[in-house]
Amino acid sequence: QATCSNVTAEKTYDYIIVGSGAGGIPLADRLSEAGKTVLLIEKGPPSTGRWGGTMKPDWLNGTSLTRFDVPGLCNQIWADPTGVSCTDVDQMAGCVLGGGTAVNAGLWWKPHPEDWDVNFPTGWQSKDLVEATGKVFGRIPGTIAPSVDGVRYLSQGFDMLGGSLKAAGWEYVVANNNPEKKNRTYGHSTFMYSGGERGGPLATYLVNAASRPSFTLWTHTIAKRVVRTGGLATGVEVECNGGGHAGVVSVTPKTGRVILAAGSFGSAKLLWRSGIGTVDQLNIVKNSTDGPTMISSDQWINLPVGYNLNDHVGTDIEISHPDVVFYDYYGAWKNPIPEDKEKYLSARIGPLAQAAPNIGPIFWETIKGADGVNRHFHWQSRVEGTLNTSMTVTQYLGTGSTSRGRLTITRQLNTIVSTPPYLRTDNDKAAVVQSLINLQKVLAPVQGLSWITPKPNVTAEQFIASVPAIPARRGSNHWTGTAKIGTDDGRTNGTAVVDLNTKVYGTENLFVVDASIFPGMITANPSAAIVIVSEHAAKKILALPA
Ligand SMILES: Cc1cc2nc3c(=O)[nH]c(=O)nc-3n(C[C@H](O)[C@H](O)[C@H](O)COP(=O)(O)OP(=O)(O)OC[C@H]3O[C@@H](n4cnc5c(N)ncnc54)[C@H](O)[C@@H]3O)c2cc1C
Numbered sequence: 001q002a003t004c005s006n007v008t009a010e011k012t013y014d015y016i017i018v019g020s021g022a023g024g025i026p027l028a029d030r031l032s033e034a035g036k037t038v039l040l041i042e043k044g045p046p047s048t049g050r051w052g053g054t055m056k057p058d059w060l061n062g063t064s065l066t067r068f069d070v071p072g073l074c075n076q077i078w079a080d081p082t083g084v085s086c087t088d089v090d091q092m093a094g095c096v097l098g099g100g101t102a103v104n105a106g107l108w109w110k111p112h113p114e115d116w117d118v119n120f121p122t123g124w125q126s127k128d129l130v131e132a133t134g135k136v137f138g139r140i141p142g143t144i145a146p147s148v149d150g151v152r153y154l155s156q157g158f159d160m161l162g163g164s165l166k167a168a169g170w171e172y173v174v175a176n177n178n179p180e181k182k183n184r185t186y187g188h189s190t191f192m193y194s195g196g197e198r199g200g201p202l203a204t205y206l207v208n209a210a211s212r213p214s215f216t217l218w219t220h221t222i223a224k225r226v227v228r229t230g231g232l233a234t235g236v237e238v239e240c241n242g243g244g245h246a247g248v249v250s251v252t253p254k255t256g257r258v259i260l261a262a263g264s265f266g267s268a269k270l271l272w273r274s275g276i277g278t279v280d281q282l283n284i285v286k287n288s289t290d291g292p293t294m295i296s297s298d299q300w301i302n303l304p305v306g307y308n309l310n311d312h313v314g315t316d317i318e319i320s321h322p323d324v325v326f327y328d329y330y331g332a333w334k335n336p337i338p339e340d341k342e343k344y345l346s347a348r349i350g351p352l353a354q355a356a357p358n359i360g361p362i363f364w365e366t367i368k369g370a371d372g373v374n375r376h377f378h379w380q381s382r383v384e385g386t387l388n389t390s391m392t393v394t395q396y397l398g399t400g401s402t403s404r405g406r407l408t409i410t411r412q413l414n415t416i417v418s419t420p421p422y423l424r425t426d427n428d429k430a431a432v433v434q435s436l437i438n439l440q441k442v443l444a445p446v447q448g449l450s451w452i453t454p455k456p457n458v459t460a461e462q463f464i465a466s467v468p469a470i471p472a473r474r475g476s477n478h479w480t481g482t483a484k485i486g487t488d489d490g491r492t493n494g495t496a497v498v499d500l501n502t503k504v505y506g507t508e509n510l511f512v513v514d515a516s517i518f519p520g521m522i523t524a525n526p527s528a529a530i531v532i533v534s535e536h537a538a539k540k541i542l543a544l545p546a
Pocket residue numbers: 018019020021022023024041042043044077092093094095096097098099100101103104105106107108109221222223224261262263264266267270477478479513514515516525526527528530
């Protein structure tokens with residue numbers, strides 16, 4: 001799709017959605033299902049084979065599969081992100097059709113009730129989200145055995161670590177059958193994979209949307225800004241990105257709506273470029289190449305966009321044990337083991353049907369802080385590290401964390417994490433230390449196990465203090481929070497950017513529906529929760545009077 005088409009003025013849409021990630025795709029389906037005309041705008045190229053994606057290693061030539069389809073190739077994004085990752089962000093994010101749901105490792109979790117009840121406002125509590133959760137997991141149930149023969153390959157790491165947790169009294173759970181059991185429990189990871197391929201929103205919601213004539217998808221098209229008169233959005237200015245569309249595309253006069261679902265970085269950036277945010281950030285945009293077309297300052301809407309930035313606080317530890325067997329998923333890009341390649345291509349079975357780099361077990365603990373707050377820990381193991389017998393286990397601090405950071409924009413119109421959101425409160429730090437001490441106790445009796453990081457002579461306190469609280473060392477790629485949902489209107493000293501219907505304060509028909517609206521971090525990897533939020537938001541938006 002190398003040609004760039006000019007937008008035709010006559011064609012308008014009831015809904016223009018910007019961004020085809022976890023937030024955008026479900027909306028496209030639900031709004032078109034309701035009989036609305038919907039345009040979904042994605043800046044990147046197609047990803048999975050179903051949508052015409054072409055990026056693949058040689059061994060997939062002649063198949064319909066791309067690098068995005070094969071679970072065992074998901075970590076290639078770290079080896080070669082060219083043409084896949086966003087270039088206007090100082091963190092890793094997927095800028096292809098599907099956004100994060102095209103590039104991620106597919107971990108797929110039914111949220112703990114406290115994820116909603118602790119973090120979200122009225123109308124967004126766990127009881128309110130039962131229906132949306134049912135719809136999401138009805139459509140994308142997830143699996144703990146992604147290889148279609150039901151066999152879990154290379155389970156030595158799981159067996160060693162899971163066995164150690166079991167011996168210490170932790171309970172095995174099938175996590176999505178018991179989402180509330182997140183204290184001293186462990187289990188296999190759940191993945192959104194289906195039929196040995198990526199699956200998820202791209203293989204379900206988007207397929208449904210695309211079957212309707214009322215739905216239009218533009219890839220290779222960058223939304224530059226929302227065109228608005230006061231609080232009324234009339235359309236979106238778009239630019240070609242190696243193909244795609246250019247010009248101003250309009251919403252249906254009087255009733256049309258614009259929904260930003262460009263992710264925690266992309267939606268914040270679009271708000272700023274549309275004159276919505278704090279004055280310091282809007283002045284940066286004003287002084288950039290956007291200056292001449294930016295909405296005049298008397299129409300700026302002052303909202304705390306970019307504040308409340310959040311991510312799981314990640315802390316990596318590394319252990320080794322003689323039973324653990326490394327599988328070279330990175331090597332499988334160029335030279336997959338012939339037998340495994342054959343098994344995958346012919347029947348979608350074997351190690352390549354599993355997420356690289358052999359993820360699991362996942363285990364959970366809840367720790368109450370001196371401030372009375374329950375902090376949820378999600379530990380995610382993978383078989384890789386400095387030795388062939390290593391496992392790296394990342395401790396994520398989620399629900400209950402009280403630290404927040406800030407996203408800002410540069411004159412080159414790149415978004416940057418200017419205040420990292422990690423370990424900014426003493427109670428967060430204390431809980432992270434305690435959770436590590438608890439794991440050290442669990443693993444102390446395990447025969448043959450050695451600690452690589454932290455070294456045995458380093459205390460948990462010393463270790464946690466020694467790891468810088470910066471994205472390069474603590475980052476989890478689970479960015480949320482830059483356009484918080486809430487009742488406290490940010491125009492009048494509140495913290496919220498969108499109201500309980502996800503509508504941007506001070507506007508009549510502009511919405512944000514993606515990870516940006518999350519007020520606080522949740523327990524586990526967030527994509528399923530974002531899809532649930534999108535389902536719930538679709539219902540609320542459709543219920544609004546025209
Ligand atoms: C490497 C990696 C691994 C991850 N692993 C997991 C995992 O295993 N499980 C899990 O649950 N979560 C995982 N995550 C996180 C998860 O994928 C994200 O939290 C989620 O996708 C965010 O959803 P979103 O809708 O907010 O944004 P995104 O999914 O990022 O979607 C935003 C979309 O908007 C597009 N866009 C942005 N700006 C514009 C613009 N101006 N014009 C047009 N389009 C635009 C982007 O290209 C993108 O497609 C991972 C993330 C990464 C980066």
